[in-house]
Amino acid sequence: MGAEFVQFSLTPILIGIFSAIACALPGNFLILRRQALIGDAISHVVLPGIVVAFLVTGVVAAVPMLLGAAGAAILAVILIEAVKRLGNIEPGAAMGVVFTTMFAAGVLILEQTDTSNVHLDVEHALMGNLESLIWFRAEGWHSLLDPVALASLPDELIRIALVCALVAALTRIFWRWLKIATFDEGFAQALGIPARALGFGLVVMAAVAAVAAFDAVGSIIVIAMFICPPAAARLMTNQLEHQIGWSVAFATLSAILGYVFAGYGPLWLGAQNAVSAAGMIAAVSGVILGLACLFGPHRNRIGAARDAA
Amino acid sequence: MIQSHLTRGWPPAIAATQGRTERPAELPGDAPLAVRGLTVSYGEKPAVFSLDATFPAASMSAIIGPNGAGKSTLLKAAIGVIPRLSGEVYVFAQPLEKARARIAYVPQRASVDWDFPTTVMDVVQMGLYRKVGLLGRLSGAMNARAQDCLDRVGMADFAHRQIGQLSGGQQQRVFLARALAQDAHLFLLDEPFAGVDAATERAIIDVLKILKAEGKAVVAVHHDLSTVRDYFDHVFLINVRRIAEGPVATTFTTENLQATYGGRLAATHLDELSMASGAR
């Protein structure tokens, strides 16, 4: 746990934790609103977003790619809503139509453009490369106090930390509105709360979290982060405030354990190479959800005690 | 509102064909709730058509009509939960948006997911959200108020119960307590007695009668014709259009009910009705 850890493992672990938390927070509400799969749709359209951003700007830079991904996510949400309303189609099918089409367009454009010489390829976008986000200049724990070393922290870390803070702040500020509009939309509207705009805002927030997380954990695995920690948390408690706490804890645990197992697990088993950390984080979150399904105190649909009915 | 001059010199002969559906010409005054020309449509079929309705203060009004006649639609459109195709809504003579703070709304119990992870007290506190805003602290006085509202519906002991563990009647009482916490002057209730036990129905009606005594207006979608005379002062009979409205004593008549329900009002209903009215 010395210099090597700080240099190679600290930043990936932190990025993993921030990504997981940024996705889990809106995930709590998406699950309760039966919109869990909007995370699925958003994460698939990240790829066409970054491809188009690359086409337009011609450079592989973080900011335009993030903007492109965010734009694609918002476009997808609007298109899904349009298909749903205009065609009178159920939400799941509308999502399926929109995100697969956008994804296909993204892959096609990617194949048509010569991007082989730049570091932009499908697998990266799909799988992420958490392992490569190391802190080059770090020489040990003391580097945390060294401004020169701190300046060379990976951009991804700064970005996901800011997004995570933003998501947390927005969740806190709109807490009451989110809670009431999720529980009883009609009552929220009667109070004058813009419930529809709020629902859209929630999806946009999820999209921002997904986009910021994708270059660390990959766009598909983001889905697991949206759903698994909050779903497991739901089975642990019957109080929304506590559910949020559990989901953050599960997200953190998945990130840490996933990274450690991916990096050191194969070595323990006698293999040579590490495996995908992002994939392992998703797998660990799945194991946590599985355990919650089996042993969570509030796993059953009807409350344990239905006395005094 | 715009033109008072336009009716000049145009023969009132048509008025001879006016019956129940005649519109009150004047604007709603300061009635707690009035709608004018309200049309709401799901797809191509109007659920309510060109409705005028006025609900009086310090009284309990029932909205009555057969299934699919637009009772809940009227209520939801009046409070802006569903969009209207045309028409205007006045709450205490003000447009809806300016008067929201004076309205309390009790949705249908079945409209929410009772598996939501929250407690009874949390739900009641939602009635205070308008007052405390997004980040304001719920003061001790407000918590006491929420507890008091639970007390008034007989649910004081359930404050920390998970809402999924409540019976149907208890759920309805919690919703009423939430509306009480809103400290409103107009109470709109969507089928408050649907699927609740007799004790709850009694408890709810007692609370509503106290509200009336305090001068508040209560408007409820109701479908049990046998209790109308016991519970309400004012009725609004609806079947897509307004059939009749007025005090129970003069408006809740067999003829008007026949007109509202058409052939759908089975003889048994009418029997029940005459028994209920004969019992007094």
Place this chain on the structure above:
Amino acid sequence: MNAFLQALFLQAGYNAALVAIGAGLLGFAAGSSGTFMFLRKRALFSDAVAHATLPGVGIAFILMVSLGGDGRSLPGLLAGSALSAWIGLLLIEWISRRTRLAEDAAIGAVLGVFFGIGIVLLTVVQSMSAGRQAGLEGFLLGSTAGMLFQDAVVIAIGGSLAVLVTWLMRRPMTLVAFDSDYAAAMGYNVRRIDLLMMSLVMAVTVIGLKLVGLILIVAMLIIPAVTARFWTERSSRVIWIAGAVGAAAGYLGAALSASAPALPTGPIIVLVAAGIFVVSLLFAPVRGVLAAVIRHRRFQARVHRRQGLLALAAQHPIREAYTLRLLAREGLARPDGVPTETGRAQAAKIARDERRWDVAREIHQDAGLTGRYDGLTPIEEVFTADEIAEFDRRLGPPVALGGA
């Protein structure tokens, strides 16, 4: 263009022809079996099934190599993917039945976690000496480049089998998709038929893996079904139209892809399907957007015209600007709201019809007729001329509004 025509008429080589036929068959099977999932409101189930195939591909490869075989054998990989998709299906069912989590959360969880495990296994495969050229990434997005003859045969045979099963089982599956309670009452084993539907979807997914890839195969299961829904209200037709849309997308897409380099098969097939979808969404005769917009505008005008005339009849001011504009435009009232001759005549007619309805409700016990009142339907469409004459006869002096 020439190359496209060649491919279209199966002249672009034996492999390309087989792929095009296979893609067409697969498209048909995907479109028709996807319809059952769509009608059962489980469209994204297929998404989870597709993503859940990935770990199976990885495990099958590792197993086959460690047993000393060729890891790339398509039947072996497909068997592995079918097995893991099946496990994923069972898990979704188990989670949504046994816990309080909703089905969408279960679908998303299985999808994300299985894909994550799949990615982990792919990194394991890549670190194996045999895995470097395994080309398993091709299963993510599909690739027909370097497809072996026997792979094309597998796709063509699998596609035909799926079409055959769909055709044989179309009646019970339609019944369950539309009304599972009724199907149960008829004595069908709903659970077993549900399982059959899902197996069919799984089979299509597995066959399509190599061709379109696991991320895009879901498009072939969803888009044709949604598209077909625009063209008909009849269940049996939805299935065949969806099949036809899927087949057209598959065949045209494969031909297009074969006609030029850098046109990957999977995305092209999906985009062809999406193109058909967009055209249907906009221009389908009844359910299309254009038709709906025109209908809605007409409907809105009808409502406002009628309300305006009622206001004229009752000598009330018209408060809404749109109503006033509409009446003025149609010559029923002057822009200041004073009715014209025609306006007065029509207002009188409408007011009289309202009165007739009142009478109808009093004397007619048939709720099926009086229940058709919605403020817009002309009374002549509901009652016969004789009946209306009878109402007119009864129209006495006005009845006072009760107590108001």
